[in-house]
Amino acid sequence: MTTGGRIQEHQEHSASGEREFVLDVRTQDMEINMGPQHPSTHGVLKVVIRADGEILTKATPHMGYIHRCAEKIAENVNYDQFVPYTDRYDYLAAMNNNLGYALVVEKAADLEVAPRATWIRMIVAELNRIGSHLIAFGTYGMDIGAFTPFLYGFREREWMMSLFEKLCGARLTYSFVFPGGLANDVPPGWFDELKRFCDVFEKKWVEYDKLLTRNKIFIERTKNVGVIPAGMALDYGLTGPCLRGSGVRYDLRESQPYLFYDQVSFDVPVGIGEMGTQGDCWDRYYVRMIEMLQSVRILRQCIERCEKDTTPGEIKGNRKKTLRVPVTEAYAGVENPRGELGHYLVGDGSDHPYRLKVRGPSFCNLSVLQELLPGTMIADAVAIIGSIDIVLGEVDR
């Protein structure tokens, strides 16, 4: 076995097909539960990992710890009553969830929405995207071991949340966007504060960039780690920044515009492998960073158009008080911060859905994990899970 003093290594496959090493120096794989109570699985995700020293040989994600079967709940409540449940799948982007649900109901029931309501919907969606990406940025820094970016991110997120509080009274679960319109119009002076937020945010963004993005250690930790080639990303149905980080330019806002996204101009950032390989953790991270700036750009245009083209108070559409969806079915996707949030609705003429399927982007993005993790180190596993940026509320629904 020993040649020239070197330890020889060869692979054998046991009956169950799992990799086992036979070495001169015997090692044993260690099976560890990473989660559900682990600081960096971003919620109650459990990954059962087999580790050969620091290197993972197998990873199996287990989820469902906060499964509430939102889809079954939907079948038992009427269309408006389900809106608060949508807040709770991706709780970091509740506005976007509200919007996704409202769009599918509107599509199925042929509802029309007032232009002002549409502009405001775009504004809240983009603002919430910024808030969500700020969490992604902050927690990613924390996964890598830098604590400060998290609190920097929360500083602006705090402002964003207080803006939403002024708008609808809630700070996390908004239930603001309803099928057919909005809960209420924006309060006076809200747009001015939002403009100030945009100005300040762009300055602070530079700070984040200096603190984390260009940090040598951060780059060393994230470049060439967790590389998702474009083919793999498509295979596993990845959407959002994970797909764009792999270089596939696909953003629903640009490709299949909904609301008035075709009337505003913005760029769709894609990963180009600036620091290492295309589709590595750094690319996914940086796509999110640039998206925040693009969201500010969209916000500015939306505020301008909304103030110029519409008059305050005109947010009522053509919906009746009791909402009924005829016998039909519809699919509507929106670009959530984490990818395409799809709702598939089957209506049966009553006031509650016959079947509502929620296609959560985190659920699909997470499935790439078992392909990605083997062969990496424990520290990389944390970096990879962080870069995919999942919200377990949405994975489990």
Add this chain to the structure above:
Amino acid sequence: MSFEEIQAQLEEAVPGAVVEAVTEPSKDPYLVVSKDRLVEVCKALRQDAGLGFDLLVSITAVDYLPTFGKKKNAKPKEGEDWGPGHFEAVYHFLSTVLNERIVLKVRIPKGEGEPIFPTISGIYPAADWHEREAYDLMGFGFEGHPDLRRILCDDDWVGHPLRKDYVFPKEFKGISAE
């Protein structure tokens, strides 16, 4: 590329697989595919027919009762047969190349035992978890799936919650749910 063109290309690539093309009353037109030809159709969608539907968006399991779409408490009239209802797997695909979407449906009538569909996880790895979800929540079987386990519910959960005939459990492991 329009829905009709996609349909024509598919029918050319896999003749006889598409049972019907439906545009009403659904907001998104869809193709009903026969169960046995689904894998071929998916292969064509992804690789052969030059369509490039490279992304599987979702797989939805739906349980249609015979009373679907009828008025509340409606009964079949004399001589009218509503049938036993059916199970349906709805596949949403997206092409990032063409920027097009397509919806496929596979139907299995009730009363023929458990609904077993062919797996497409060999063609779209994303289908792995979607099919597990459909199995977990609706009790669909997927023939040839590498690892068909429950994904969201507990491993020892009884029943499939999204079925229309699902009975809510009165208790869970000794904890009352009432």
Add this chain to the structure above:
Amino acid sequence: MTVLAFLSNGTVELQGASGATGILKGLAAYGFWGYLLAALVGFALLFGIASALPILFTWAERRVSGRMQQRWGPNRVGPFGLIQALADGIKLMFKEDIIPAQADKFLFMVAPGIVLAGMVSAFALVPLSDSAVIVDTSLGLYLIAALLSLEVIGVIMAGWASNNKWSLFGAMREAAQMVSYEIPFGLCILLAVVSYGSLSLREMSLAQAGGFLNVGNWLIFHNPFFALPAAVVFFIAALANTKRAPFDLPEAESELVSGFHTEYSGFRFSFFFLEEYASMFVISAILVSMFLGGWNLPFVPGSAVTGSFGGELLAVFTMLLKSFVLVFVMIWIRWTLPRIRIDQVMSLCYKYLTPIAFACLIGTCWWELAA
């Protein structure tokens, strides 16, 4: 450990007639009971310093990090929250001491003691001024290096005895990291030894008096081409030895939950905590004594800070100030930088720090011969 160090005083030469050493030496003249009393007094003194400084540093860390992160930090208990750390200490003391059922009980209980004992003993060897040194032996630096590396044994014991896989990972990382970084660490110490021809930190400080503006003889200015990079290497190795970010892999919170002390609670946990902050000071003090002029101040002649009581006080103040600046830098680094991965830690040590330290050592030998 401390007691042992004191009992060994009979065989090592005691220096400095004034201050604590003098009193202890005087007590030792009264035979066995005198020795014992001297040992107890010395231990109380040491333990007092060794736990007071960490309390100050935890407060500083929380306030400084609060400043850096746009928040307040502790500000309720006492003025500026100064007593917060004390309150935390009391809380930790009264918490339940949980020992996991499957743990190796004896090792689990002993490990924190070993970790802390090594560190407290090291305190005894750090000179704060010419006479404010509890034990001044001609082997000072050597003993400190030995005592500091005791820690790794305690950590491995803690990690293994916890019977927790994350703890084990933490302990293995600690072992790998500590053993590796001992090399550049030791080489930098050798460099100082070569420069001064002594292993005594007190003598090193004394030797750095005088020169241009009274800073010319500080080692980093005296031998700028080799001692300055060596000081930087020593500081990085010191970060690794104290498990401070970016080298906090053994307790990497986001990866290993809490690393080797995951299972520890209450007072046993606070031992690890105290040790981390105490070692920050010890290592900073060594760095200051070796490279940054010890207690010598610019413009103040070396004779002014030795001999008289006032001068000695100034010396102690200077030494503490310089060490605190380094501790502040450690805190600053911790709240700015992300964590390095284990393979990068290793490659940094073996590919960069060790060769640089070697080159500096050889360069210093040449420099001293040429000078």
